[in-house]
Amino acid sequence: MPVTVTDVAKAAGMSQPAVSQILNGSTRYKATSIAKVFAAAERLGYKPNTHARTLRSGRFGAVAYLLPPVSADQAGWLQEQLLIGMEAALAADNRHLVVAHLPDEQRSSSGDVPKMLRQWMVDAFVIDHSYITPPSIIEMMERSPVPCAWLNIDRPTDVVRCDEIAASRQATDILLARGHRRIAFLDYSRDPQTGSWHFSNQMRLQGYQEAMTAAGLPARWIGGDIQSEVIAFTRAWLSKDDRPTAVVSYSAELVHPLAQSLAFSGHNLGRELSFISFGTTNWMGRQRVDLMITPSRAVGEKVINLLDAKIAAGSPQPTRLLPMTYCAGSTIGPPPI
Template sequence: MPLRQRDQAAVPITMADVAKRCGLSQPAVSQALSGKGRLNAETRARVVSIARDLGYLPNVSARATRSGHLGCVGLLQSTAGWRSLLPSPLLDGIHDALAERDMHLVVAKLADEDLARAAFVPRILRERLADGLIVNFNAAIPAGIRRLIREHGVPAAWLNVRQEYDCVHPDDLGATAIAVRRLVELGHRRIAFADYSHASEPGDAHYSVVDRRAGYQQAMIAAGLTPRLLVERNPVREDQRIAFTRAWLGAADRPTAVVTYGNTIALPILIAAASAGLSVPRDLSVISFSDLDARHLGLELDVMVVPCQAMGRAAVDMLFARARPRRGHPAQAIACAYVPGGSTAPPA
């Protein structure tokens, strides 16, 4: 921290020093540095320049003591990466929404074994280091994380989970229905849903496993069509996915279109179709789910884009909404966008 000499002791530059150099009051300097008040642009620029030349840095601790706010939000992550996926657009949404509020983000990673101990309290809660929490635990959620948040009374918004209150998540149910309707409008009648990553009984898998299947089945029934789930009792191993795909592609009544749970299922389907001499989209139409427009992945693929950036922003907005209902904010489902990529066409 920049220092000056006073009675042979080095002390930090204060706002009073800046005010004295500028010939202004401390409140006026505070307004100039915070961008508030009615000072003209020339005066504000002069104050900022003098503060920079002196090496003045705001005393964040003192500001927090006065206001009761730390200007910080904590992002809670699991040390198990599969439980706390954090796509870059999601982080961008959180960061940008906080930056607009002149706030910053700290990250705390919590291990399952610690959360299982009743006495465990992470530092971010123990010392109240954040004004609120964004919780990115979204599958097989440990009971300990809910207990800690409840006991410490910190405002929290949950990411990518489906619960009644205080959460934002994609509208997976509606997104799969949009994909099915798109294929029906093109004239397809034999439309399947493929999920190789999860078992036919998903157990404690992410809620989207159930919602995407349900959205597909509901849309098929609404269109007067018979649903066909390409799902096995156990997840299909990665080294078996192309062979598994070729088996159903070779059936006499094979689907002419397929909606996939995600890109890790769409890719082996595209490979298997090509190796079987089938053309996408002439012989097989494919729609997948993705965190990004598939063109960023080098794929010509129609996708339902998960609204990661919008979810990050919505979580921050939910934390700082002015009126907080006693039971919490109702869950917010955010629509996925359908982005054509060249993998759908009318059936041959």
């Protein structure tokens, strides 16, 4: 038979009501009494009835991580370190994480939010904006009384994200320190005529421009909304006499077409062209890329901390910016002679 609160009370030599309150988090008892109860519970192998606790408190002890919307032809991903960070912060308070995904058609009205809470049995949401979140869900969450925090979105409150501008400025300074002067910003995912598809495009460009201006050098942007003919586009600008000696790339994925394009002419990335970018790991295939690393685990921990602070205060919390860390690789060298 399972161990009950009554069994723990007998083993601890205390009343059942007192033991029940202690096991449910009450701190009104002496530290010695609390320690005695938990020692008895551990010795007997007592497991709390989480269902009963939920009925009493009206809370589930869980937070849902809402995956960003992706279309059928997009590749989504889970950041392991981000999940570990959120889980660790929740586990410290005996809570857990629920990973959830919604089809776009469910993101329609604020009436859906209580329904989602019932279905998933969670108390709040962490919403990831790694891809573009439909305006409807942003408006829905703003109107809803359900607590939520955000990742990867540019808002003044309730967000945890990296300091993109500072990271890009640092990346550019690293290239400048190696002697590069013809440095370009590379972005194949943004059309300058229509604007950025994500706030980080503009912020990384801004950080690069600030560093170049501070160095008294002209900024240069290479890219566009390049969906096809990536290699042809890359080889075209690499073949010009005024090609840069180094690039700050919005996406680390561009290391592949760059390396391939350079190989056509017998050149190497890191020798004829230096490269630095942003990401979660600096291993790209068999090459170690110079990268500004996103502190994914810390982001996960901080977003839960922000959510808890928001719930405790009953009001929005200022957005928290986390620094990226430089991780050296093999893609930066001195300017070619």
